[in-house]
Amino acid sequence: MAQQIPMVDYLVLDGDPHLVAHECANCGALFFDRRNACAHCSGIKFVPRDLKTTGVVRSFSIIYQAAPGVPVPYVSSLVDIDGGGAVKANILNIDPDPATVALGMKVKMTTFVSGTDDEGTEAVAFAFEPSN
Amino acid sequence: MAENIWVLGAAMTKITRYPDQDVIDLAATASIEALADAGVTMADMQVMGMGNMFQAMAGLGQSVQQQIGQTGIPVYNVVNACATGATAVRTVHLSILAGEADMGIAVGCEQMGKMGLLGPGGQSKAEKHVYAPTGRYGSVMGAEGILGTTLMPGVFAQAGQEYAYENGGVGFEQFAKVAEKNHAHSVLNPLAQYQKKFSLEEIMNARMVAYPNTLPMCCPTGDGAAAVVLVSESKLKTLSLEQQRRAVKISASVLTSDPWVERGQVQPDVNTLTRNAAKIAYEKAGIGPKDLDLVELHDCFATAELLHYDNLGLCEPGGAGAFIDSGAPWRDSPGVTVNASGGLLSKGHPIGMTGVAGVFEITTQLRGEAGDRQIEGATVGMAHVIGLGSSCGIHILEKSAA
The missing domain is CATH 3.40.47.10 (Thiolase/Chalcone synthase)
Known part of the structure; x- marks a missing residue:
C-alpha cells in the first residue's frame, strides 16, 4: 500500500479517521488553523479536541462552474458536526441534484485519495456522505 | 456634538x-x-x-x-x-x-x-512535486473543489442556503425573484453594465453556476x-x-468587521457585521428601517440580497422570502425600493468602485436627478456594501436643508 499523508493537518488518519480541532482552553472555541490566539476571547492556551464523524448538512451548493481542473458538478457543504464544531467539505456518494441533496440531511465522514505526488505518496482528504 | x-x-x-x-x-x-x-x-x-x-x-x-x-x-x-x-x-x-x-x-x-471567478486560484506546478504540509492548515495541496468551495458563487450560494435552512419560505424561486427585480430595474439606468430584462423562467432556466445561483443571479466583472x-x-x-x-x-457613516461566530472559520458570516453596522447607523441617523425610501445593498449574488433584507431590518425577522414574494422591494411598490440602480447584478461590480457608486446613486436619487429611474419623493436612503474577509460599510443619506 502506498504511503499516505493527510491533505490537511486537522485530519487524523490513524485508527478511525476523524478531525481534530484546537480548542481554546478558556472559552471552548474551536479552530482548524494554526493559532496565535483565540478569536473569541483572546486566550492563548489551546488543547486538541477530537471531533465526531457524524453531522447535519447546514448549507450546501452544487457547483457547476469551478476552478480549472476541478470536476463538476460537485456538492460543497457546510456540516454541523454532532457534539460540536462545523466544517466545510464536499458531499460524496450522492446524486449532485437539488432534488436529492437536502438541507438538514444526516451525513457521516469518509476519506478518499485526493492526489499522488511524484514519489507516490497519496494525499488523503475527507468528505461526507449520506448516513444511511 | x-x-x-x-x-x-x-x-x-x-x-x-x-x-x-x-x-x-x-x-x-x-x-x-x-x-x-x-x-x-x-x-x-x-x-x-x-x-x-x-x-x-x-x-x-x-x-x-x-x-x-x-x-x-x-x-x-x-x-x-x-x-x-x-x-x-x-x-x-x-x-x-x-x-x-x-x-x-x-x-x-x-x-x-x-x-472570471474570484477566489483562490488553481495549484502551482512545481518541477518535482513532493507533498509537504504548508500554511496554517498544514495543507499538502490546494483545497478548492476538494474540501468544498471558497470561490464567490459557491460561498454566497451557501450563505443563502443557510438562511433557507434556518427560516422557512425561501428556495430557488425566491432567490431568482431577486435577480428578476434587479435586472428589470437596470433597464432604466443608462450607467448600468447590463440593461436587459429577464423573466423569472429565463433566470431559473439559465446556466447554473453554483446552485441556487444561475448566471443572471451572479454579478459580472x-x-x-x-x-x-x-x-x-x-x-x-x-x-x-x-x-x-x-x-x-450624511446622517451615518459606519464601518464594521466580522465578529467571531462559531462557524465563521468555515463559512464567512456576512450577517452579523451587517446587523451590527445597521444598528449603529440607524442609531446615529436617528431613524429606523421604515423611514428608508431606497436602499442600495450588496447583491453580489441573488442569494446575498435576500439575507440583507433581514439583516437591515427591511422585513420581519425570518421573513425575507415573504418580502420578495410580496413584491415589496420593487420600485413601483409602496415602501422601500431595493437596488433601484439595478444593483450589482446588472449595474455591475468593479470591486473598488462599488462602495462609492452606492453613495453616488443615493445622492442622485435624493437630489431628484436620477432621470428615468428616479424614485419619486425619496428623502432618505442607505448604501450598503460588504467585502468578504469581512468588512461592512453603511452610509445613510438624507435630503435636508443645510
Missing part, C-alpha cells in the same frame, strides 16, 4: 469594459466630474481617499493627482475587499470629522476586464470609477445657495 458632513458632488462612469483606458483614466474622469458637479476644484480639496483592490500597490491616489491636480494633499489608499469604496468615503468622512479638512474627495475605481466630494457643514454654509440646495446630508 460633531458637525454634520455633506455630499457636495458625485459622479460615476458607466460600468462596462474599457480596453483603451487604464484605471487612472477611469478614476480621473470620475474625479473631474465629481468636482465639477460640486462646483469646486482640486485646489479646494484637503484630503483624498482612494479605493482600489487589484492595483492597490501602485499608489493610485497619487497617480490620479498627478493627472488632475498635484496639490500635495494627503492620500489614503485603502483596500477592504468589496467594501473598499465605502472605506474610502469613510476615510474622508473621518478626516473632516476630525477637523483636519473641511473638504475632501473619495474615489473608488477598478479595472477587472473579464476576470467590469470596469468603472465613482467619486464623491464631501464637505463640512460650516464650510457648506459659506458656499452658494445652489451648492447648498443640491448637497445631501
Whole structure:
C-alpha cells in the first residue's frame, strides 16, 4: 500500500479517521488553523479536541462552474458536526441534484485519495456522505 | 456634538469594459466630474481617499493627482475587499470629522476586464512535486473543489442556503425573484453594465453556476470609477445657495468587521457585521428601517440580497422570502425600493468602485436627478456594501436643508 499523508493537518488518519480541532482552553472555541490566539476571547492556551464523524448538512451548493481542473458538478457543504464544531467539505456518494441533496440531511465522514505526488505518496482528504 | 458632513458632488462612469483606458483614466474622469458637479476644484480639496483592490500597490491616489491636480494633499489608499469604496468615503468622512479638512474627495475605481471567478486560484506546478504540509492548515495541496468551495458563487450560494435552512419560505424561486427585480430595474439606468430584462423562467432556466445561483443571479466583472466630494457643514454654509440646495446630508457613516461566530472559520458570516453596522447607523441617523425610501445593498449574488433584507431590518425577522414574494422591494411598490440602480447584478461590480457608486446613486436619487429611474419623493436612503474577509460599510443619506 502506498504511503499516505493527510491533505490537511486537522485530519487524523490513524485508527478511525476523524478531525481534530484546537480548542481554546478558556472559552471552548474551536479552530482548524494554526493559532496565535483565540478569536473569541483572546486566550492563548489551546488543547486538541477530537471531533465526531457524524453531522447535519447546514448549507450546501452544487457547483457547476469551478476552478480549472476541478470536476463538476460537485456538492460543497457546510456540516454541523454532532457534539460540536462545523466544517466545510464536499458531499460524496450522492446524486449532485437539488432534488436529492437536502438541507438538514444526516451525513457521516469518509476519506478518499485526493492526489499522488511524484514519489507516490497519496494525499488523503475527507468528505461526507449520506448516513444511511 | 460633531458637525454634520455633506455630499457636495458625485459622479460615476458607466460600468462596462474599457480596453483603451487604464484605471487612472477611469478614476480621473470620475474625479473631474465629481468636482465639477460640486462646483469646486482640486485646489479646494484637503484630503483624498482612494479605493482600489487589484492595483492597490501602485499608489493610485497619487497617480490620479498627478493627472488632475498635484496639490500635495494627503492620500489614503485603502483596500477592504468589496467594501473598499465605502472605506474610502469613510476615510474622508473621518478626516473632516476630525477637523483636519473641511473638504475632501473619495474615489473608488477598478479595472477587472473579464476576470472570471474570484477566489483562490488553481495549484502551482512545481518541477518535482513532493507533498509537504504548508500554511496554517498544514495543507499538502490546494483545497478548492476538494474540501468544498471558497470561490464567490459557491460561498454566497451557501450563505443563502443557510438562511433557507434556518427560516422557512425561501428556495430557488425566491432567490431568482431577486435577480428578476434587479435586472428589470437596470433597464432604466443608462450607467448600468447590463440593461436587459429577464423573466423569472429565463433566470431559473439559465446556466447554473453554483446552485441556487444561475448566471443572471451572479454579478459580472467590469470596469468603472465613482467619486464623491464631501464637505463640512460650516464650510457648506459659506458656499452658494445652489451648492447648498443640491448637497445631501450624511446622517451615518459606519464601518464594521466580522465578529467571531462559531462557524465563521468555515463559512464567512456576512450577517452579523451587517446587523451590527445597521444598528449603529440607524442609531446615529436617528431613524429606523421604515423611514428608508431606497436602499442600495450588496447583491453580489441573488442569494446575498435576500439575507440583507433581514439583516437591515427591511422585513420581519425570518421573513425575507415573504418580502420578495410580496413584491415589496420593487420600485413601483409602496415602501422601500431595493437596488433601484439595478444593483450589482446588472449595474455591475468593479470591486473598488462599488462602495462609492452606492453613495453616488443615493445622492442622485435624493437630489431628484436620477432621470428615468428616479424614485419619486425619496428623502432618505442607505448604501450598503460588504467585502468578504469581512468588512461592512453603511452610509445613510438624507435630503435636508443645510
